[in-house]
Amino acid sequence: MKKIVMGVVIACLPFASSVYSKPSDGGTINVVVQPEPPSLMIGMYSNGTTQQVGGNIFEGLLRYDKDLNPHSLLATSWENSNDGKTWTFHLKPDVLWHDGQAFTSADVVFSVDKLLRQTNARLRTSLAFVDSITATDDYTVVFQLKEPYGPFIRLFEVGTMPMMPKHIYAGTDYKTNPANHHPIGTGPFKFDEWQKGSFIHLTKNENYHVKGLPHIDDIYWHVIPDAASRAVAYETGKIDVLPGGSVENFDVARLSELDNTCVTTDGWEFFAPQAWLWLNNRQGPTADKRFRQAVMYAMDREFAKSVLWNGYGEIAKGPIGSKTKFFDDSLPDYEYNPEKAKALLKEMGYDGTPVRLMPMPYGETWQRWAEVIKQNLKEVGIKTTIVSTDVAGWNQKISDWDYDISFTYLYQYGDPALGVARSYISSNIAKGSPWNNAEGYNDPQIDKWFDEAAVAFPDSKRAELYKKIQHKLVEDVPVAWLMELEFPTIYNCKIENLIDSGIGINDAFGTAWIKQ
Amino acid sequence: MNIIKTLSQNKVAMVGFAVLVMLILVAVLGPYVYEGTPWKMVQRPFIPPFENSSYLLGTDILGRDVLAGLIYGTRISLLVSFVSTVIALLIGIPLGAYAGYFGGWVDEVLMRFTEIFQTVPSFALAIVLVAIFEPSVYSITGAIALVSWPPVARLVRGEFLRLRNQEYVLAAKLNGQSNRNIILKEILPNSLSPIIVLASLMVATAILLESSLAFLGLGDPEIMSWGYMIGSSRTVIRQAWWLSFIPGVAIAVTVLALNLLGEGLNDALNPKLSGKRES
Numbered sequence: 001m002k003k004i005v006m007g008v009v010i011a012c013l014p015f016a017s018s019v020y021s022k023p024s025d026g027g028t029i030n031v032v033v034q035p036e037p038p039s040l041m042i043g044m045y046s047n048g049t050t051q052q053v054g055g056n057i058f059e060g061l062l063r064y065d066k067d068l069n070p071h072s073l074l075a076t077s078w079e080n081s082n083d084g085k086t087w088t089f090h091l092k093p094d095v096l097w098h099d100g101q102a103f104t105s106a107d108v109v110f111s112v113d114k115l116l117r118q119t120n121a122r123l124r125t126s127l128a129f130v131d132s133i134t135a136t137d138d139y140t141v142v143f144q145l146k147e148p149y150g151p152f153i154r155l156f157e158v159g160t161m162p163m164m165p166k167h168i169y170a171g172t173d174y175k176t177n178p179a180n181h182h183p184i185g186t187g188p189f190k191f192d193e194w195q196k197g198s199f200i201h202l203t204k205n206e207n208y209h210v211k212g213l214p215h216i217d218d219i220y221w222h223v224i225p226d227a228a229s230r231a232v233a234y235e236t237g238k239i240d241v242l243p244g245g246s247v248e249n250f251d252v253a254r255l256s257e258l259d260n261t262c263v264t265t266d267g268w269e270f271f272a273p274q275a276w277l278w279l280n281n282r283q284g285p286t287a288d289k290r291f292r293q294a295v296m297y298a299m300d301r302e303f304a305k306s307v308l309w310n311g312y313g314e315i316a317k318g319p320i321g322s323k324t325k326f327f328d329d330s331l332p333d334y335e336y337n338p339e340k341a342k343a344l345l346k347e348m349g350y351d352g353t354p355v356r357l358m359p360m361p362y363g364e365t366w367q368r369w370a371e372v373i374k375q376n377l378k379e380v381g382i383k384t385t386i387v388s389t390d391v392a393g394w395n396q397k398i399s400d401w402d403y404d405i406s407f408t409y410l411y412q413y414g415d416p417a418l419g420v421a422r423s424y425i426s427s428n429i430a431k432g433s434p435w436n437n438a439e440g441y442n443d444p445q446i447d448k449w450f451d452e453a454a455v456a457f458p459d460s461k462r463a464e465l466y467k468k469i470q471h472k473l474v475e476d477v478p479v480a481w482l483m484e485l486e487f488p489t490i491y492n493c494k495i496e497n498l499i500d501s502g503i504g505i506n507d508a509f510g511t512a513w514i515k516q
Numbered sequence: 517m518n519i520i521k522t523l524s525q526n527k528v529a530m531v532g533f534a535v536l537v538m539l540i541l542v543a544v545l546g547p548y549v550y551e552g553t554p555w556k557m558v559q560r561p562f563i564p565p566f567e568n569s570s571y572l573l574g575t576d577i578l579g580r581d582v583l584a585g586l587i588y589g590t591r592i593s594l595l596v597s598f599v600s601t602v603i604a605l606l607i608g609i610p611l612g613a614y615a616g617y618f619g620g621w622v623d624e625v626l627m628r629f630t631e632i633f634q635t636v637p638s639f640a641l642a643i644v645l646v647a648i649f650e651p652s653v654y655s656i657t658g659a660i661a662l663v664s665w666p667p668v669a670r671l672v673r674g675e676f677l678r679l680r681n682q683e684y685v686l687a688a689k690l691n692g693q694s695n696r697n698i699i700l701k702e703i704l705p706n707s708l709s710p711i712i713v714l715a716s717l718m719v720a721t722a723i724l725l726e727s728s729l730a731f732l733g734l735g736d737p738e739i740m741s742w743g744y745m746i747g748s749s750r751t752v753i754r755q756a757w758w759l760s761f762i763p764g765v766a767i768a769v770t771v772l773a774l775n776l777l778g779e780g781l782n783d784a785l786n787p788k789l790s791g792k793r794e795s
Contacts, residue, residue, distance in 0.1 A: 375556070
């Protein structure tokens with residue numbers, strides 16, 4: 001069978017570090033982890049901080065650079081057949097688990113087909129396209145797909161498809177396996193100690209499968225529950241790295257001006273968090289397309305970006321973020337234009353019925369953002385009442401569709417089929433989750449296009465379909481897109497090569513080093 | 517009247533009174549002078565005070581006029597505190613009066629009931645109440661009233677216990693007057709002075725309570741209040757301390773004015789004390 005070689009990258013894990021001077025070994029890094037993760041078992045918990053810490057203990061078959069191109073990690077090369085349905089992965093030999101056992105194709109088959117299929121809901125959706133997973137020899141795994149599923153090659157990131165040790169988990173109850181408290185992976189760092197409420201300690205894996213890595217000896221992840229205290233801990237030098245989102249936005253500007261402080265917005269490309277306003281498409285004024293368009297014109301998103309986000313991030317143009325695959329930059333703009341908004345409202349005959357506006361209970365920035373939007377809407381004649389809730393109440397109200405307008409932000413995972421379609425296809429309209437098609441947008445044409453685009457082959461066909469989707473959605477405004485968020489990582493400049501991939505801090509420390 | 521005369525001679529109390537009158541004027545007239553809404557983003561954010569003549573106290577983190585916020589905040593602070601105090605009095609006075617006047621098991625039952633409220637820390641209870649009923653002007657006023665009436669009840673009960681065996685009360689009883697009449701017309705007027713003093717201090721406490729709730733994000737999200745202004749600026753206190761400081765001063769001045777007035781009233785209404793002063 002003739003095969004298209006998609007990428008053969010020979011053991012080049014530190015794909016950016018060659019730019020810098022020669023790395024030195026040794027040293028300890030102190031990082032903030034906020035909030036404290038419920039577990040480090042990355043295959044069972046999808047919490048952001050589980051991924052941040054666990055991503056240094058566990059590994060996926062591939063890594064992704066900031067342009068989301070796959071690179072070798074536990075797999076050295078991979079091929080896709082002509083019809084796009086058969087993927088063959090060649091594993092790296094001589095990889096050891098932290099307990100000394102060898103990593104083989106049996107671990108891959110077990111992790112994906114058994115463990116993750118059961119524990120990872122997001123991956124399970126994609127595995128529906130997979131017909132079979134087989135190990136042809138100790139170092140070769142073949143994935144047979146039912147259809148040429150486009151996003152398949154972007155599933156191998158550590159948070160989505162982490163490799164789990166078969167010899168420890170096979171035949172046990174995954175949820176209660178004692179290894180969950182003492183995770184064993186193949187990654188550059190080994191778990192050492194977790195003092196709940198205080199810190200998590202990882203130590204260097206001396207037998208790491210990439211020669212010369214990692215450079216750092218110890219990582220301490222500190223639990224500091226208060227945002228102001230985290231900022232102070234950084235200022236006093238107790239902390240070297242503040243991962244994105246761990247201090248209030250207003251503190252970012254101040255901290256980034258400190259001596260010897262580096263700031264980067266890199267390392268979120270894979271997630272590409274997209275913020276928008278849910279607009280309830282079922283009832284009230286928000287059910288009218290013209291009203292929703294008016295909301296888009298009424299919002300001064302540049303103001304929010306510069307004042308609330310200190311200029312970080314991009315104004316969102318539509319459903320697909322500009323860093324995600326198949327983004328179409330020919331989309332028309334919804335510029336800030338109150339007059340146009342007023343005209344649209346007049347045309348639909350909006351009678352001034354007040355609508356409820358529910359901020360996201362995720363801190364000061366989101367609260368202020370709601371106040372800005374409220375004022376923006378008021379200026380075009382839309383009266384809103386702010387509904388305050390806590391996190392549980394917010395989840396509940398969105399899941400029950402009991403809202404008119406509300407904030408949210410969701411990850412895109414590099415491919416529209418993975419992170420975008422879920423918010424717009426009608427099969428995803430279901431009470432009980434705040435992460436699905438909670439706005440209730442229902443359009444058979446869009447459903448059909450999204451279905452086709454997920455399995456179209458090759459990519460040019462997918463791009464064509466996603467272009468149609470984007471133009472139609474931008475016209476219909478099922479939700480009011482706000483911004484592509486950027487969460488700057490603040491760190492001590494003595495750390496070199498910190499953000500080295502599209503998932504940033506989640507697998508940062510294997511390649512980072514400290515300037516001596 | 518003697519009381520007013522005594523009070524007007526107390527300079528400190530008059531300062532408090534003057535400040536209070538001024539605040540009431542601001543609350544009533546301010547919004548007519550400052551039209552529009554204090555939520556409007558009028559200028560670039562973080563203008564320091566006394567730098568831009570059209571925004572005398574500068575702008576906050578979103579570029580909203582701090583002076584406008586202060587003026588509208590006066591309104592909500594005074595409104596909530598006065599109304600909640602009136603409600604607290606309406607609950608506390610009858611309860612205390614019945615308990616003190618009738619004594620016995622009525623007293624027992626009512627006082628145990630009061631103690632339930634007294635044993636729960638009032639601020640914690642207010643937070644819970646506001647959180648349950650969702651923050652709004654009504655829930656906040658109600659919650660503050662509900663946590664502030666127990667001291668009133670205890671005070672009134674004490675007064676009634678003291679006065680119910682006075683000769684004029686016994687005379688009224690012998691006269692065949694109804695209990696209601698005796699309570700309302702004989703005893704209550706004679707116990708008013710400590711209640712007035714307490715009420716003036718309760719207004720001050722209510723302002724603090726309202727501000728604290730707003731500071732914690734439990735204010736009415738539709739209404740600009742001093743506590744909200746401090747709370748929303750606390751994340752930038754390192755960069756723009758004045759944003760928290762200015763409304764803080766407003767709260768301090770208002771509470772101080774009320775305390776001074778209350779002190780003055782206490783002096784004026786307490787004959788023994790005022791007699792001592794004169795001598």
